[in-house]
Amino acid sequence: MTIAPPRIGVLGLLLDAYKPLFPGIQEEQEEFVRRLLAEHVGIADFVFPGAAIDRASIEHIVAGFHVDGVDGILILMLSYAPGQHVLRAALDSPLPFALALVQPDETVRTDVDERGLTVNQGIHGAQDVVNTLLRGGVRPALFAGRRSDGALAAFLADFAAACAATADAHRMRIGAVGALTGMGDIVTDEMVLLRRLGPQVVHQPVGEIQRRVAAVGDDAVRARVADDRARFDIDPALSEDAHAYAVRLYLGIARWLEDNDFAGYTAHYEDFGADGRFRQLPLLAASHLMADGYGYAAEGDVQAATLVTVFQRLFSAAGFTEMYMLDHERDAVLCAHAGEANWRLAEGRPRIIHRVLTEGGLGDPPTTVFAPRAERAVLASLVHVGGDEYRLVSASGRILEQVALPGCDMPYFFFQPDSGAARMARDWMSAGGAHHQALALGDTGARLELWCSMNGIEHVRV
Incomplete structure (x- = not known):
């Protein structure tokens, strides 16, 4: 009996307003996501079409995930992003959601500048997004921690397997x-x-x-x-x-x-x-x-x-x-x-x-x-x-x-x-x-x- 690997859509959230302030920030953060997913390639088939920068792009990407047949959606905060931009897409989706709070830099360097703070400020964006989702009746699985100590890998494996088992049951x-x-x-x-x-x-x-x-x-x-x-x-x-x-x-x-x-x-x-x-x-x-x-x-x-x-x-x-x-x-x-x-x-x-x-x-x-x-x-x-x-x-x-x-x-x-x-x-x-x-x-x-x-x-x- 052959079982296909889980497919997880990755929704990277980045605020459009930061792009003119920090040229290249979108490309930089998209590369961060690709490196992160490459480190966990054996866990699932990750689908990452690029960063979502506003409500329209969020809804377009989530709709694309449905066409691609993913089993669940993982949110990554690439900067602050407003929770209201995510809510409608989440409410209209039958898929399970998770949010993993991880950062490019895992410690605050003494030479940190405004750009460095911006690309690592996902924590308050995550708080906004999760608060909004919970109030809308969507309860995502949550992770906060380091990328390299095994905890993130375990979380992603658990989430991917639970998503795949849920999707499979609906075809069972x-x-x-x-x-x-x-x-x-x-x-x-x-x-x-x-x-x-x-x-x-x-x-x-x-x-x-x-x-x-x-x-x-x-x-x-x-x-x-x-x-x-x-x-x-x-x-x-x-x-x-x-x-x-x-x-x-x-x-x-x-x-x-x-x-x-x-x-x-x-x-x-x-x-x-x-x-x-x-x-x-x-x-x-x-x-x-x-x-x-x-x-x-x-x-x-x-x-x-x-x-x-x-x-x-x-x-x-x-x-x-x-x-x-x-x-x-x-x-x-x-x-x-x-x-x-x-x-x-x-x-x-x-x-x-x-x-x-x-x-x-x-x-x-x-x-x-x-x-x-x-x-x-x-x-x-x-x-x-x-x-x-x-x-x-x-x-x-x-x-x-x-x-x-x-x-x-x-x-x-x-x-x-x-x-x-x-x-x-x-x-x-x-x-x-x-x-x-x-x-x-x-x-x-x-x-x-x-x-x-x-x-x-x-x-x-x-």
Whole structure:
């Protein structure tokens, strides 16, 4: 699955009245912006058409950004600029805005003159612009700081990823096959999901998958089995036939996703068992597809599938899990699911095992087994709280070093929340957090907060 880099329009603000006072100031400041963007070229595809010097040029440039298909707009203050000049363009734009307050000179030199003050005076222009935007109902993401200590790069990366994830969600299609009857926290109004966050849920019968599984060629299966053998430690007890069929399921579901332009999917495994034509549950398929960049959730949970798909865009790699058991001695939670997990998050070389599983009434499904890397992480669930409102419930913490559980034949990990396991569990329930979660590794808080803010989602941290 190929994901395009974020595209960010750069709106550089410069007051036209300064041009006759300081000849060459526009060219000088435009060059400053180009150098700045060149220093951060790997973060996004930045589109900078030149400085905007008045209301008309601001509105013209922002309109051009819409034509160019950017995901968000970054404001840079190249001098003082009046907030009212920006407001109409911001109000008429559906895109997220950010303002980064950075200067050509990061210290006040003793020989500074009026020109030097003017090109570095963005702070009071930023105050004017942001005050005006806030009063108009536009809440930009904000940064103030140095250019070279890594903080600006982190901010730009977070903003660009949140913009791209938001834009992608408005084009997103989620495939759905069945649902577990009676499961309450997976239920949502799919029209509200479409209207508020963007994804369209497309329900299809399991036969659409079976038809594509049956059409997979033997050569493609053999090639992928060989790839698995190069990438995983293979259980000697796993038969070649069982492995080949699991790969056939993966390739068939992948074709189903491609044919329907689905960015993620959810499937209830009882539908596979009841159909009568499947030999295994597609656990290996789900793991491979998450590793390919698709979103996934079990049991017809379109909200969790949406969130995992969004997390794949926000954090480059994400997984699906649920909380299985509290471990009070470790002050942690054991997390796992039926056997589906993104092995891109693995610590070391993952395994594929022969696994005895009676769920679904089908044959024993090959299953990946691994633990994610021991590092900072976040668990989150998307919750429909009624009406048009969604809430994100998240817990930050760290994944512990792998603990051997020989009887646990599926991917698992111990998550130690910053707030403590028992308190997190209580507060998660109090906030209405659901029992399916998206998992991402790293320090994700700032990026996740930006995404929630852009989409008007309440963010409850527990």
